[in-house]
Amino acid sequence: MKKTLLSGIKPTGQIHLGNYFGAIKQWVDLVKSGEYESFVMIADYHALNFIQNKEEMRSLTQELVVDYLAVGLDPKEVTIFKQSDISAHTELTWIFDTLVTVPFLERAHAFKDAEAKNKEISVGTFNYPVLMASDILLYSPDVVPVGSDQKQHVEYTRDIADKFNFKFGETFKLPKEMILESVATVPGIDGQKMSKSYGNTIPLFASDEEIEKAVMSIVTDSSGDVPTNVYAIHKLLKTEEELAPIYEANKGKYKALKEALIADLKAFVGPLRARREEILANPTLVKETLEMGAKRAREVAEKKLEEAKVAIGVL
Numbered sequence: 001m002k003k004t005l006l007s008g009i010k011p012t013g014q015i016h017l018g019n020y021f022g023a024i025k026q027w028v029d030l031v032k033s034g035e036y037e038s039f040v041m042i043a044d045y046h047a048l049n050f051i052q053n054k055e056e057m058r059s060l061t062q063e064l065v066v067d068y069l070a071v072g073l074d075p076k077e078v079t080i081f082k083q084s085d086i087s088a089h090t091e092l093t094w095i096f097d098t099l100v101t102v103p104f105l106e107r108a109h110a111f112k113d114a115e116a117k118n119k120e121i122s123v124g125t126f127n128y129p130v131l132m133a134s135d136i137l138l139y140s141p142d143v144v145p146v147g148s149d150q151k152q153h154v155e156y157t158r159d160i161a162d163k164f165n166f167k168f169g170e171t172f173k174l175p176k177e178m179i180l181e182s183v184a185t186v187p188g189i190d191g192q193k194m195s196k197s198y199g200n201t202i203p204l205f206a207s208d209e210e211i212e213k214a215v216m217s218i219v220t221d222s223s224g225d226v227p228t229n230v231y232a233i234h235k236l237l238k239t240e241e242e243l244a245p246i247y248e249a250n251k252g253k254y255k256a257l258k259e260a261l262i263a264d265l266k267a268f269v270g271p272l273r274a275r276r277e278e279i280l281a282n283p284t285l286v287k288e289t290l291e292m293g294a295k296r297a298r299e300v301a302e303k304k305l306e307e308a309k310v311a312i313g314v315l
Helices: 015-032 054-070 090-098 103-108 109-116 130-138 148-168 208-216 230-235 242-249 252-278 286-314
Strands: 003-008 038-040 076-082 141-144 174-180
Touching: 003 015, 003 130, 015 038, 015 141, 038 054, 038 242, 038 286, 054 076, 054 252, 054 286, 076 286, 090 130, 090 286, 103 109, 103 252, 109 242, 130 148, 148 174, 208 252, 230 242, 230 252, 242 252
Parallel strands: 003 038, 003 141, 038 076, 141 174
Antiparallel strands: none
16 A cells, blocks of 8 residues: 655745755655655645735635646646645644643744744744644655654644544554755755745746846855855755866856856756746646645545544544
8 A cells, every 4th residue: 555645835925946855856756656645735724824815825825736736746646735625624623722732832943933033923823733733644644745844843743643642542643754854954045044934045936037136146155165055055956976076167266156056047947937837828727636636635634533533522
């Protein structure tokens, strides 16, 4: 029997190289391996912590489905679905809420980051790890491909599943995160982790002009022969063996090395951008993908929710 894989992204803006090399590329490769039954989610309820305008939410959600298709996720091979289409996610979250303690959630990175910034923290932000646990456990995945910043959420998911299983009997499979260490954290143009919240991204479907502007903005350290941040991004596209002669021939020539990165990024992004434009020309494809995905995801999620409801005694 095939193993099961689940992952997803919030529709909060353009996906970027960090999203792709940190997680999405893994999904595509694993799906194409034929070894997994794969579920890929549009985490729109999670996005509600950030996007609170209905037109923006609709637009970003549609764009993310197009992005998924453009990078090579085939809806005939992978279940692509919206979190909000599957009511079991929020129902199971309430069940878990009765087991999870406040101190447990206070240790979560998202909460601690918000608290450190003196933000007025929403219940949605505080409860984020519990909803994520429901997202994962409903599909009984063996692996959850994530970026390193999401590792704690998978650990929290295992803890919540353990707590439920201990109290009510074996119900949920304990998932394992899958992180490629070589690309676990993709650097942005300022050297920090590439993130929409930092404004330091290179969009995955960027135009040639956007690529040029972003790469020329990469922060460099003039003390060495190799610009660290440029090289770190370049390694995503070529092997160290391929890059060695380029960086040896252009020691200290930061402009030339940035231009080499620009050329390789254009060559990489161009076909993806063309594929995306083809998908946009088919206006019914997104709707059909989500309808098909919701049907399959609902079947699996509702079966697992029913098991949990039997275990707690409400069925």
